[in-house]
Amino acid sequence: MNNRLNYRLALESDVPAIVEMLADDELGAMREDFRKPLPQRYLDAFRNISCDENQELTVVELDGEVSGTFHLSFIQYLTHRGGMRAQIEAVRIKGEMRGNGIGKEIFQYIIQRAKDRRAHMVQLTTDHQRPGALRFYRRLGFVNSHNGMKLYL
Secondary structure (H helix, E strand, O other), X not given: OOOOEEEEEOOHHHHHHHHHHHOOOHHHHHHOOOOOOOOHHHHHHHHHXXXXXXXXXXXXXXXXXXXXXXXXXXXXXXXXXXXXXXXXXXXXXXXXHOOOOHHHHHHHHHHHHHHHOOXXXXXXXXXXXXXXXXXXHHHOOOOOOOOOOOOOO
């Protein structure tokens, strides 16, 4: 793995850059509310995440600049012999930096982080409207093992 990237837990001061990345595509632009000042609900969510030892909101720096982000949730459960899984959410890379291998490096880090926390599985969901993301995840070895379902409240 290339050591050009630096990984650290996000700080509250990183939240605007994270939300900007979340909003920087067609789907994200429809569901996020990136503006200045940033709506308070994002800061409230950050504070809840940062207080939970099973949540890791991480920023990825390249040459000292926040260039990517992801959110890992570690879920303990009774199935799989009392196993733990790592749920991967909100993986984003700044638009101008996509296509340079950063995503693959980030996933190598995520998988190692999950192993370090003794997770036996990493899982993620992605929108069917993101065919490029689906191809990318398959190239990394992810398989369509289940059908995900949601009920919006």
